[in-house]
Amino acid sequence: MYGLHLSVGRVAVFTAQGFGVGRSPVAPGTFGTLIGLPLVWLQSSFDPLLAVMFAVAFGLFAVPVAGMAARYLNSDDDGSIVIDEIAGYLVAMIAIPLTPWSIVAGFVLFRCFDIIKPPPIGLLERKIKGGAGIVADDIAAGIMTNIVLQAGMWWL
Numbered sequence: 001m002y003g004l005h006l007s008v009g010r011v012a013v014f015t016a017q018g019f020g021v022g023r024s025p026v027a028p029g030t031f032g033t034l035i036g037l038p039l040v041w042l043q044s045s046f047d048p049l050l051a052v053m054f055a056v057a058f059g060l061f062a063v064p065v066a067g068m069a070a071r072y073l074n075s076d077d078d079g080s081i082v083i084d085e086i087a088g089y090l091v092a093m094i095a096i097p098l099t100p101w102s103i104v105a106g107f108v109l110f111r112c113f114d115i116i117k118p119p120p121i122g123l124l125e126r127k128i129k130g131g132a133g134i135v136a137d138d139i140a141a142g143i144m145t146n147i148v149l150q151a152g153m154w155w156l
Contacts (some may be wrong), residue, residue: 040106076133
């Protein structure tokens, strides 16, 4: 135990960075979203109400973790924080039957909405501060993705 020093801030950063994936020098948000795949797979085994509760619980967990990590990193929204992408991708895939196509479509749509930030996503990012602001825009991108995927499933 000697020499082992884990502060709450360091644990929050490690968790918020997707257990280190967010430290990728290239496309940390994309790699962070990929980290969400096992959770999406787990969530897909739940009935829709439980899937919503799971995504909400993860999002509520992500808010203080992202906020604490941002404070520890002395940043408003450090690019290495990817727990928000994980939370958003969970929302994107609620009640979507998992197939290779739906996983890829959900992933691509979510990343596009998260990167481009069409209204109201960009507004949320600018107006809400702290951990809630870090997570809110990704939740909104997830909601938009889910709507498009649901419409696509209905239309096809």
